[in-house]
Amino acid sequence: MQFAINISYIIAAILFVFGIKMLGSASTAVRGNRISSLGMLLAVVATLARSNLGYEWIAGGILTGALIGFIAAKRVQMTGMPELVALFNGFGGLASLLVGWAEYEKARPDWSAYLTENDAVPGSWFSALVIVLAIVIGGITFTGSIVAYLKLSGKIGATAAGFPGQKVVNLLVMAGLVAVGAFFSIAVEQANAPSLFLATVALSLLLGVLGVIPIGGGDMPVVIAMLNSFSGLAAAAAGFVISNTVLVVAGCLVGASGLILTVIMCKAMNRTLGNVLFGGFGAASGAGDRQVEGEMKAISVEDAYYVLEAAQNVVFVPGYGMAVAQAQHVVKELAEILERNGAEVRHAIHPVAGRMPGHMNVLLAEADVAYEQLCEMDDVNAIMSTVDVAIVIGANDVVNPSAVDDESSPIYGMPIVNVHQAKTVFALKRGQGTGFSGLVNTLFFRDNCRMIYGDAKATVSSLVSEFDG
Amino acid sequence: MELILLLFIFTLAAFLGFELVSKVPSQLHTPLMSGSNAISGITIVGALIAAGQVEGNLSKWLGFAALVLASINVVGGYMVTNRMLSMFKAKQND
Numbered sequence: 001m002q003f004a005i006n007i008s009y010i011i012a013a014i015l016f017v018f019g020i021k022m023l024g025s026a027s028t029a030v031r032g033n034r035i036s037s038l039g040m041l042l043a044v045v046a047t048l049a050r051s052n053l054g055y056e057w058i059a060g061g062i063l064t065g066a067l068i069g070f071i072a073a074k075r076v077q078m079t080g081m082p083e084l085v086a087l088f089n090g091f092g093g094l095a096s097l098l099v100g101w102a103e104y105e106k107a108r109p110d111w112s113a114y115l116t117e118n119d120a121v122p123g124s125w126f127s128a129l130v131i132v133l134a135i136v137i138g139g140i141t142f143t144g145s146i147v148a149y150l151k152l153s154g155k156i157g158a159t160a161a162g163f164p165g166q167k168v169v170n171l172l173v174m175a176g177l178v179a180v181g182a183f184f185s186i187a188v189e190q191a192n193a194p195s196l197f198l199a200t201v202a203l204s205l206l207l208g209v210l211g212v213i214p215i216g217g218g219d220m221p222v223v224i225a226m227l228n229s230f231s232g233l234a235a236a237a238a239g240f241v242i243s244n245t246v247l248v249v250a251g252c253l254v255g256a257s258g259l260i261l262t263v264i265m266c267k268a269m270n271r272t273l274g275n276v277l278f279g280g281f282g283a284a285s286g287a288g289d290r291q292v293e294g295e296m297k298a299i300s301v302e303d304a305y306y307v308l309e310a311a312q313n314v315v316f317v318p319g320y321g322m323a324v325a326q327a328q329h330v331v332k333e334l335a336e337i338l339e340r341n342g343a344e345v346r347h348a349i350h351p352v353a354g355r356m357p358g359h360m361n362v363l364l365a366e367a368d369v370a371y372e373q374l375c376e377m378d379d380v381n382a383i384m385s386t387v388d389v390a391i392v393i394g395a396n397d398v399v400n401p402s403a404v405d406d407e408s409s410p411i412y413g414m415p416i417v418n419v420h421q422a423k424t425v426f427a428l429k430r431g432q433g434t435g436f437s438g439l440v441n442t443l444f445f446r447d448n449c450r451m452i453y454g455d456a457k458a459t460v461s462s463l464v465s466e467f468d469g
Numbered sequence: 470m471e472l473i474l475l476l477f478i479f480t481l482a483a484f485l486g487f488e489l490v491s492k493v494p495s496q497l498h499t500p501l502m503s504g505s506n507a508i509s510g511i512t513i514v515g516a517l518i519a520a521g522q523v524e525g526n527l528s529k530w531l532g533f534a535a536l537v538l539a540s541i542n543v544v545g546g547y548m549v550t551n552r553m554l555s556m557f558k559a560k561q562n563d
Contacts, residue, residue: 016508017485023501024493030554033504037547040511047514053521061520061533065540072541073548078556084549085503092509092542098535099515105528106519122472228502231509238515240475248475249482250511256486257505261498351495358498365556374496 001049008046009246015039016250020257026371043246078366079326082356083152086145086224089231093141096234097201100134103241104197111189118243127241128188132181132200134237139204140211141230147212148223152355167278170210177203211277217320218397218437220355222265222276229258261357268351270403270414296432299450301459304426305466311388311424314338315380316347317417318360321394321430325456328367331393334460335369337467343388347373348380348417350398381418390422392443393456396434400441411437425449428456500553507546513539 019036022028048058069088076084107114111124118127150156180203184196215223232254239247266273308314316331335345347369349360361374384390392399401420402409419425420443427444429451434440443449452459493501516539519532 016511017489019508020486020489020501020505023504024490024497026494026497026557029497029500029557030551033500033507033547033550033554036504036508040508040513040543040547043511043514044517047517050518050521052523053517054523055521057520057529057533058517058536061516061536062540065537065542066544068537069541069543069545070548073545073552076549078553081499081503081549081553084545085499085506088503088542088546088549089506089509091538092506092512092546095510095516095535095539095542096512098531098538099512099519102519102528102531102535103515105531106522106525126472225502228506228509231506235509235512236479238512240472240479242515242518243475244514245475245478247511247514248479250508252479252482253486253489254505254509256483257490257501260487260490261502264495264498349495351498356499357502358495358500361496362499362553362556365553368556371496371557376495 001051005046005049006245008042009244012039012043012046012246013249015042016253020253039250043250078362079323080153081362082220082224082354082359083149085356086149086152086227089224089227090142090145090149092231093138093145093227093234095138096231096238097135097138097142097204099238100131100138100241101201104128104131108194124188125185128185128193129181130237130240132185134234134241135197135200136177136181136204136207137230137237138234139201140208141227141234143205143208144212144223144230145208145227147209148220148227151212151217152220166210166214170207170278173203173207173210177207215276217355218352219269219276221352221357221359222262222269222273224356225258225261225265226273227258229255229262232256232258265352265357268415270411294445294447296444296451297449299426299452301452301462301466304450304452305463307424307426308338308343308389308463309341309467311338311343313344313383313386313388314346315384315387315390315419315422316345317353317390317392317395317399317419318347318349318364319353319393319395319398320355320359321396321428321456323354323359323363323394325394327393327457327460328363328369330457330460330464332364332367332369334464334467335373337464341467345373346375346380348375348377348390348419350377350395350415350417353395353398377415377417381421384418384421387422389424389426390417390419392419392425392427393460394428394430396429396441397437397439399443400437400439401446402439402442406442409439411439419443420446420448423448426452428452428454428459430455496557500550500557503546503553504550507543507550510539510543510546513543 022032
């Protein structure tokens, strides 16, 4: 039986690999997701075939969780996607923590019996160490994701909430965690091990909160990608705890893919991971604030309409503001009208626009924008000088030309959508404030840029009605 | 299972993971993330074993809680990913 179970685990792992592979291309992604879910089903069924399982608890647990997951997935609006993904991610992390804890409770009464039974070669310290890893990574994933969830859903302020000496506190907590975890691993068979264990749990949970609290909304894509990676690593650590191959393989695949995504997000902001985690961006600017010549010039919706009517080539550049205003449907409407009017329409999407990797793509796809019109930044930049009108909707830092031409700017070197090279730029904005970074956007002061103030959805709607009327 | 073997497959899986994801277009980042997040719910296997223990009181409760959470992660994760991807796919057939 054990042999059959292990073969099933291997097949499940293969299905995961194919699943992830196929998620990487639009034409195969749906099938890829189904294949990977099939792998999950196989792994679960194979596990149920183990001997000595009490099925009442299992049935109760699975049914409860499946029902909650089902309802949450059915009900969520596409705009609520970032926070839901963060929440699911946190649950996965907590589950891995609890798996590690459950194993500790199993071993605690009699370590020598536990070690013999499980053929644990290096001794109790190693079993304890992997338990610590599952607890620490799982705990950070859990509370970190919950804080990210609260920030993304607006239940707590999304700005970088720091306090003086925060970095020192974080470092102390981190050092404390390493020390407590190490002591626990060494002294796992001693009398004081349970209290060390509880301290490890508590410090891990605390570190997750402290680590994510100081990170502001615009850096969320990096944090979400990193927590995604952590949830995989937590599962892999749990796999070491219970010596289970499929947990190690699947967890590690997710850990690696999340890490790649994190690196891509960091590159898109021209920052290092350390800078995102410890930089506290919003607070640290100031150095690059130079005096900007000129003024921001507003334009009325009516005048904007005349320009758009004549435009042959239009690019939309959405940002977080489009998500806030829920303007994706009217944007799609306007894009259709422009196309019927003979213009070529694209949506230029910066990799870190929004609050999670690929956020804008999901919103526009929800609004039925054709997949081919969702363009990557580099493709649009190549043709930017031929663009008649670039419409910036609630994006700010990702179109700030200081990143290209002002070496003293903190965002210098960050790749941006080069809308300033377009013939005309319309910037839809609620007010004159700065973006997430707190930097002045020199784009708004350029000669080819016109501001259209107001709620993005209302503005785009009135543009649509100008065309209709 | 020997430890070395586990470390071995961990290392190989890491390289495989890097290879698989390095060329994903940015349009698909969200579904990729939420799909791989569902895979990280594989910890459900550990939860099943812990929750299904015949004895062990606290350990069993912990396993039960883990099982509920992991099931939410797995079922919700796959369904949400499927919902997102079906939006992407619909337009391809236009």
